[in-house]
Amino acid sequence: MLGDSAANELRMKATNLMEKFHYFEDVVSLELDTDKCIGCGLCTIVCPHGVFSITEKHKARMVARNQCMECGACMRNCPVEAITVEAGEGCVRGVINELLGIEGPCC
């Protein structure tokens, strides 16, 4: 299956190119409590930006914290509540609604 592997390689490249899509550094509210972590690996599955990986000691580790978009998937799915993040939709209308104190849709 040469075609397949070539296509996969292309997609890998595209994904790596994607790493160019950084937003700001060091504004993310993501925190991991390694002591609580039981190493189930669910956070590595649900995160759409590859923020976590599992170490040899069977613990989660943040390997790309700045890539986090604060979607909250890891926090909500962690069975032992080892992850906290100020989850919300990163969008202008949402923030304005919040500032004005009104309930409103984001997208």
Next chain:
Amino acid sequence: MSAPSADKAMAFLPMAKKVPTEAGEFQLPSIDQPFVQGTVATSVGPVPQVRTELTRQDVHGHYLVRWNIGRDHFTVEPGLYAVGRPDAYSSVLVGANYKMSFDLLRQALTCRDCWLLILDTKGINVWCAAGKGTFGTEEMIDRIKASRLDAVVNHHQLIVPQLGAPGLAAHEVKKYSGFRITYGPISLKDLPEFLDNGLQATPVMRKKTFPLRERIVLVPVEFMQGLKQGIPLMLFFFLMAGLAGKGSFTEAALVHGLPPALAVLIGIISGTVLTPLFLPRLPGRAFSFKGAIAGFSLFVLLFTAAGPLTHGYSYLEQVSWLLLTLAVSSWLGMAFTGASTFTSLNGVKKEMLRAMPLQFCSLVAGIICWGIALRMS
């Protein structure tokens, strides 16, 4: 569920609201929907079977929605559907009741036999609905019950799109419904491969990218929304120029009102078309900066191209146009963070606190400069 445990569930679930009394009542979706082609008999009754090929009407509907038309009523009934001839052993895939997502899901399942459990997300796609919590634990548990899913299939596995994860707690769903969640790939185009590979997703399938193809489809909606915000401003310039400028209303409106209106339009195009298209190429990280750069570039280009047409105007008036373009393009560029898939809430807040004062000053300064130039002309 007995009362005390229901209360406990509500205290425990992150987005818990009071469960309506009719929740969990048996309900199958109507077969009177255009994409239903028959039914599949089950122990709980006839489950509507959906077509996997899209009709011209379906595609036409998608087109309109991409232009922000009819978006509010683009839904299908939530509940259990069949694709092909599924049986008790077939997989169950979970989706949202936004018709666009639903159509693309059934299309991706061509030539397969499986069940679709469609959650009521009020016609919003999985990702946005998960952020709001409507694609969530509670709705999932209710919908499993209301569809009598445990009587239809004899396994306890649900395949859920990974982008639905922000709304769900897999362990909660397991606890209260018995069903285990397996997160499928992010993109529907990987779904067939995922299903064929024994529900294994490659790392690439788990990463959200934001390729040009995806950014392009967002452009029409962004542009329409930009126009909606910009048209009042453009009308304001025509009106003020007509009233305050020299000569007849129409003449003054055209001579002094048209350029700032065009400047606003350039801002809209830069912020809602150029910024999404050239996102990775534009310098800086802040979307407001990217938008301003796009606006500046397009302004300079068109201003140069317009050449002699701009000669009769004072420098002050010309500067006012640039300020207007910058304010609008920067603002709308920043608004694109809402559609992007890598900006965080705290990042956007930080950006807004920095950029909004500048955008506001640029807008006000532009209007003032323009007003002074108009009085002096």
